[in-house]
Amino acid sequence: xxxxxxxxxASLPDSVEQTHVSLFDGSNAGIAxxxxxxxxxxxxxxxxxxxxxxxYLFERxxxxxxxxxx
Numbered sequence: 001x002x003x004x005x006x007x008x009x010a011s012l013p014d015s016v017e018q019t020h021v022s023l024f025d026g027s028n029a030g031i032a033x034x035x036x037x038x039x040x041x042x043x044x045x046x047x048x049x050x051x052x053x054x055x056y057l058f059e060r061x062x063x064x065x066x067x068x069x070x
Contacts, residue, residue: 006027006028007027007028007031008028009028012031014034015033015034015035016031016032016033016034017031017032017034018030018031019031019032019039019041020041020042020043022043028042029041029042029043030042030043037064037067037068039057039060041054041057
């Protein structure tokens with residue numbers, strides 16, 4: 001999953017928060033900036049087990065695009 005490297009949550013600057021943690025090994029699986037509309041996940045949300053498990057990520061992205069356009 002992490003391609004041979006991992007992000008240590010303790011090393012994140014104050015402006016970055018850890019948003020997702022892997023249940024497999026406890027490694028970081030997502031971050032977000034506190035002061036900007038930026039976020040990421042380190043997995044394939046479109047491949048989730050349920051049809052709507054990660055829908056909130058796509059809605060968050062859509063809403064950010066709409067806000068930027070407005």
